[in-house]
Every structure is written in C-alpha cells, then in structure tokens.
Amino acid sequence: MSVIVIEHLARVEGHGGITVELEGDAVTNVRFDVFEGSRLLEPLVRGKRYDEVPPILSRICAICSAAHTLTSLKATEAAFGIRVSPQTELLRELLFRGESIESHALHLFLLAIPDYLNYPGAVALAADKPAAVLLGLRLKKLGNRIQETIGGRAVHPVNALVGGFGKVPALDQLIELRSGLLQAAADADAAIDLMASLPAADFCHSETVYAALRSPHLDSYYLGDEVMVVTDGNRAIVPASDYASLTNEKAVPHSHAKHSSFRGSPFMVGSLARLTVNPRRLTGKLAVAMKRLKLSLPADNPMDNNKAQALELINDVERALEIIEQLLRDGIKDERPMPVQPRAGTGTAITEAPRGLLIHSYQYDADGCVVAADVITPTALNAASMELHFRRGVEQCAEREEAVITKRLQMIARAYDPCISCSVHLVRR
C-alpha cells in the first residue's frame, strides 16, 4: 500500500491535511482533516450578553469577519424578534458584497491563479506578472474600503450592531464608493479575461449536490431564511430553524469538523452553489462572461468554483453599485438601531459568507445572555464534499506520480477556498 500525505492544510498539532491510501492503482481511503476553530470559540460566548457576542465571533476569521458579525446579529435579532429597517438590510448587504469582493480577489489572484500558471506562489507571480497581482490587490482594496465605510473598520467591524448601525455612512462616502465601484467594474471584466485565458483544469468530475441561501430577491447574501439544495435537477428547501436537517452532522474519527450530508449526500457550498441555486441573475453581461469561461450549470467539476468566483466579482460590483444608487436615490437616513428587548429563546441565521453558507444559532436566557451557541462554517459544511472530490480526483488521475496527485489535490482544495487556518495563523517552523 502507498500513502500520500499533504500535511499542511491544517495547522494544529496532530492534525494532518489530506491523506490518500492507494492499493496498487486503486484508491482505498481518502481522509481530509479540518481544524474547526469556530467550534472551539463557542464556549467563549457562553454566558456573554448579546452585545458582547459579535465582536468575539467576528474573530473566527480575519477574511470573513463581516459575515460572522452580520450572521451573529441576524441570529440575535431572530431570537429577540427584532426587525431591522430596509436601510439596514441594504447596508448589511453592501457590507457582505464588500467582503465578497475582497475575499474572492485574494483567493483568485493570490492563491488560485498561480496554480494554473505553474508559479510556486503569489510572490513568484508578482515578480513575473505584476499586473495580475495588482489587479487582485486593487479589487481587494475596494472590498476593504466598502467594509471600512459601512462597518467602521476593515477587520472585525465595530459599527454593525444588534438592531442596525451605530453610524450610517455619509452621502459623500457613498459617492466615493460609487466612483470606486465604477472603476472596479473594468477590473472585474479584466478578471474574466484573465480567468478565460488560463489552461483548463479538467481533472475531477463528479455529480455534485449544491446548497445555498434561497433569497426572496435575486441573489441576496444576507436576506432569506431558507436553504435550497439542488441535486441532479431536483430542488429541496430547508428552513433556517431546521438547519440540523440540512447538515445531519456526524463526527468522523479523523477530523475536528463533523461531516455534513443531506439525504445521504455530501454537498458543496460557495460561489458555484450560489450560481446554481440562484441562476436568475445570470443574464446580460454575466451570461456573456459565463460563456467566455465555458461554464455551464450545474457543473460537475469543483474547479469551476474559481470561475464562479470570478463571475461573482462582476455580480458583487454590480449589486453594490445598485445598492448605493438606491441609497442615494432614497436618501440616507440617520437612523438609530432598533430598540433591543432581550427575551429567552433561540435564534438561527443563515447567510452567504464569501465561501458559502454560514450558520449561527444561539439560545438566550431572559436577560439576553447566551445559554448555548452553534456556529457552522462553510468549510465545515464542505468537508465531506471536499473529501469526495479528492477521491474522484485521485481515481481519475491516470498518473500515479505523487507530485501530480499532490498538485491536483491541492488545486481541488484551493478551489473550495477553504478557511482552515483562520483561528491560529502563526508561522510554523
């Protein structure tokens, strides 16, 4: 038997990354280990008052801190029966879009594209093709700016509160963002050009189940309380309050992340899932871009998640512009957050973080202190699906050279854009 181990996906002692066991040419076992920081953070919020929770849980991830903050707020508001204003909903959606732009730009340009072009990493790509990296950093910067303007600061937003925002953006700030977004539209188009020019990554095919937020509007990352699961053309709906019947989590001996499956099948969350579940927006410019990227839905190749992220860059920029136009048209109101009256009960929120479905669920006592908390991250939801695709990737690899298999597995892992090492990031020797 031969074993291939890629150790550095997880960054906590004793936990490997991907392990593949081969018996001759046959794949006998594939394991994917995940260190799931959020689960370990849950005890930190137990007993805390509702307004202390978001700042703690926003630190689960440096890249997705806005998503964790807003999902936390949405869960608390659900528990207390608070309905926020339409303006707050728009500003929260805008914050989500800023984070998505930042996250996708970082992932595509600094992590995924070097693989396709056979560079060892972003530094080598920057030395050789600085324009590509600059393009990514420009988009990332715009995403940061949106988050700073709406969230109060780029990392771990402090301005988003239960019931609304501490301070709403000024008119001139929105106008400045609009001008940045108008420029970014060209950058998002250039991202499509770059993605379309990459060699095909055609080495893993498998029928895939997709799950994403079902939003009442075209494609909200924030609004909506139902998940839609698409399996081979069939669609099922799961309400947020019943998220356990979506995830059906099971502990697996080799991973800190429990594995999720819906009706016995692992499922994929993230950009590709969002486009599959909410294809209504894929018209006009997006339809043209999709054609250029040779993407058809539902896809059977997890590498297509990179293409979906590039499409979402266009969509996020467009949607952010629409929101700002609406805010400018309606006039930005200097609203205070809604009054908060804590009550005992449970609140669950599901949103679309850049990497996919994010679930926060809290049980509060009558004083508004946390009795129990559950946070399920997109990477945890994807763990079982990733493992399945790793297996397919190895099975479909005609070569048995370790270097070839390793590179393919890493490319599949990166296409999922997993967020494994957010809680502990230290440099390891």
Place this chain on the structure above:
Amino acid sequence: MKPPLVIGLGNTLMGDDGAGCRAAERLARDPRLPSGIEVICGGTDLLRYADEIENRSRVILIDAIESEAEPGSMSLIEDGPEERREHAHHLSAVQQAELLRVMTGTPIRLFGISVASATLGTELSPAVADRLPAILDRILEEL
C-alpha cells in the same frame, strides 16, 4: 514618504498567537516610542495594510512563530518566501511580507516571537508575557 510603521499581527483570541498584537499594543503606549512612528495592532491579514505599507521609509512586523527557540524569545525572520504548497488556503505572514516587498518596494523586517501555547484564550502564556518588556526593548532598538 510616510514615517516608519510597526504592525503587530495575530489573533488575540488564540493565546500566544496574538503575541505580535499584544506587543504592538504595549509599544503604542510606551513613552519611549519615538515621535512620528505609527503602530497598528493588526489581525491576521497583513495584506489589508498594503496601502499603509506603501511609501513608508520602512515597516517592522511582529508576529507569532512556532519554533524550537525559548518561548517569548524574538528573532528576525529572514527566510525567502515559503513554498506555497505548504499551505492550501492562505498566504503566511512570511509570504505576505515578501509579496508586499515586491509590490511596494518598502523595506520590511519581520520579527517572530516564539510561542508557548497557541490555544483558545485571550491571555498570553506567562512565558511570553514575561518576555514582553525585552521584546519591546528590542523593537525600540530597531526603531
């Protein structure tokens, strides 16, 4: 050209992982800090500060490092970029620093504080906390 900048990196919810951040917090309040020097207590994403790093005479980064060295000791990390294959998802601080050197041309020196324990908790381990004064002395010397 903007004045020198010090950025402390880390996750302060994960014990010694936040050592760089904690050091930066202390440095910002230290009366010995030369005037004009700016200090940021950053999170775990150095690239967020690309704009801040641009057009600086120099930048000093302080981060946590897991190594054989005594916990709380600090050393200059002079390695070139790590091979990215070691990481599935993100760029390490070493790689981010190298990328920012290439993109901005700003001289960047990365110091690593050896950790004792990077597990859940908002406090530094006693071994690292005890060495903070010496860490600050070293950074001030560098400035």
